[in-house]
Amino acid sequence: xxxxxxxxxxAVAVVGxxxxxxxxxxxxxxxxxxxxIEDIDAISKIYIADKQDNxxxxxxxxxxxxxxxxxxxxxxxxSQPMIxxxxxxxxxxxxxxxxxxxxxxYTIKTLAARAIKVEVYQHRYFxxxxxxxxxxxxxxxxxxxxxxxxxxxxxxxxxxxxxxxxVPYVIHIPGFRGYLTPRFPSDPxxxxxxxxxxxxxxxxxxxEMDIPASPEESFAVQREGEGFVFELTQGHTxxxxxxxxxxxxxxxxxxxxxxxxxxxxVPHSDMKxxxxxxxxxxxxxxxxxxxxxxxxxxxxxxxxxxxVSMPDSSLYDMFDVNRxxxxxxxxxxxxxxxFVFDNILQPASFFLGKEKSPFAKE
Numbered sequence: 001x002x003x004x005x006x007x008x009x010x011a012v013a014v015v016g017x018x019x020x021x022x023x024x025x026x027x028x029x030x031x032x033x034x035x036x037i038e039d040i041d042a043i044s045k046i047y048i049a050d051k052q053d054n055x056x057x058x059x060x061x062x063x064x065x066x067x068x069x070x071x072x073x074x075x076x077x078x079s080q081p082m083i084x085x086x087x088x089x090x091x092x093x094x095x096x097x098x099x100x101x102x103x104x105x106y107t108i109k110t111l112a113a114r115a116i117k118v119e120v121y122q123h124r125y126f127x128x129x130x131x132x133x134x135x136x137x138x139x140x141x142x143x144x145x146x147x148x149x150x151x152x153x154x155x156x157x158x159x160x161x162x163x164x165x166x167v168p169y170v171i172h173i174p175g176f177r178g179y180l181t182p183r184f185p186s187d188p189x190x191x192x193x194x195x196x197x198x199x200x201x202x203x204x205x206x207x208e209m210d211i212p213a214s215p216e217e218s219f220a221v222q223r224e225g226e227g228f229v230f231e232l233t234q235g236h237t238x239x240x241x242x243x244x245x246x247x248x249x250x251x252x253x254x255x256x257x258x259x260x261x262x263x264x265x266v267p268h269s270d271m272k273x274x275x276x277x278x279x280x281x282x283x284x285x286x287x288x289x290x291x292x293x294x295x296x297x298x299x300x301x302x303x304x305x306x307x308v309s310m311p312d313s314s315l316y317d318m319f320d321v322n323r324x325x326x327x328x329x330x331x332x333x334x335x336x337x338x339f340v341f342d343n344i345l346q347p348a349s350f351f352l353g354k355e356k357s358p359f360a361k362e
Contacts, residue, residue, distance in 0.1 A: 035162060035169065037090045037120060037144065044140050046086065047119040054186040058083065067198060077193040089173065089183045090120065096157050096172045107149070107168050111161050115147035116184050151179035189262050196295060196328060199287045200255045207251065208233065209346070210282040217347030221247060223288075232348055243353045250343050250351070254285055257344075259334040260323060274298045274325050281345050297336065297345065298325040 037043065049055035058078060059071050070078035099107050119142055126137035149159035149168070157172035158179040171180060185191070208220040210233070218233045228251070230242040275298055283295040300320040324345075326336045338345075 035095050035171070036093050037122075039122070040087045040091045042122040042124075043087065043090075043120060044123050045121045047117075047121075048184055048186045049117045050186040051114060052186075054188075056186055056188040056191055058086075058191060068193075072188050072191045076188075077195065078191050079193045082191055085183060089180055092173045092176075093160075093171050093180060094174055096170045099159065099168050099170060104167055107159055108161070111147050111149045111159060111168060115149045115161070116181070116186055118146040118148055118184055120144045120146070148181055148184050151181060155179055189264060192262075194258045194261070194334075196257045196259055197254050197285050197287075197293050198256055199285070201248075201251050203287045203289075204251055204254060204285070205288045205290070206284075206286040207254070208284040208286075209344075209348075210284070211280075211347055212278045212282070213280075214347060217349060219348035219351065221251065230348075230351065239348075239352065242351050246343075246346075246351050246353070250346070253340075253344050258340065259326060259328070259336045260340075261335050263325060263333040263335050274300055280324065283344065294329055295336075296327045296330075297341075298327075300325050300335070 045059040047057050057073050059074060061068055061071060068077040069080060070083045072078045121140050122143045124139055124141045125135040128135050145163035147161040151158050152170055157170045158181045159168055160171040161168040206220060206222050209218060211217045215234050220231045220233050221228050222231060230239045232239060279296045280299055281297045284292055286292045300323055323335045323337055326334050328334060
């Protein structure tokens, strides 16, 4: 009996040792395969921070039917192209090589001083049996933390360290020419969506254009039944003979209307000269759910310092022919393109077929 027990213990020990050796061999053999994240669909949120105290939280919206799929700091819609690029980067990145042994101390020191920290959280299950067919007790878990460093000398990869590893690695995406560090910005503005409205014509209730300098040119397009009516807002005069093609073209722009960029980097003197004037046009868009967005537009001067020396600044007409300033919902100051807004920033007379808009770029 004792002999039988000894044989059993020896067998268990051999099996355990074999399992350990296999696991160790497998771990080292698949090192290059598991640095990336395979199941990006399970990612629930990503936290990015740098050494300059910039940080951003990107979070997936739980409701898969929502128009906004990800949020920035739980407050703003995220740019889906930026999110898609980040997720594909986490999925596609691979180890090109291990950092040279002699360079490891310097690389670690540099990463500690300058690296961008990236925390990835994923949905996990305490019980996950039969290749995901039985999943119980879901929870969110911090699954991996990366430290993204500077580019390599050939600009084709970057240095990265994954928390828990013994050494940093040189990381790249096979076939991609460039390094990956710029794909992990820690500035929240870099991640925010540039979309103003995403409402097709069937979800539009009212579009109102207020032109302060020419109130007689202000107008509104209001839904009435299955169609729309055109009204001059000064005197509330309804116009029946309007250009339906131009109005339809204008309304179609709201299916995907975007601004160019946030104006955070614009010099204060530039914006001060522009915003000292009356808005060029005030656009209000309301959908069938009674949600309203407001866009107040202002001329963007090419050289705002010249307005100071002008005897009559109203005569100053040297403005940027490509872009305008805009304030959205009294919150965000942005830049918009005439090219995008040319069919929208028009006076009433344009939609009545009488003249070309003074807002349009020549």
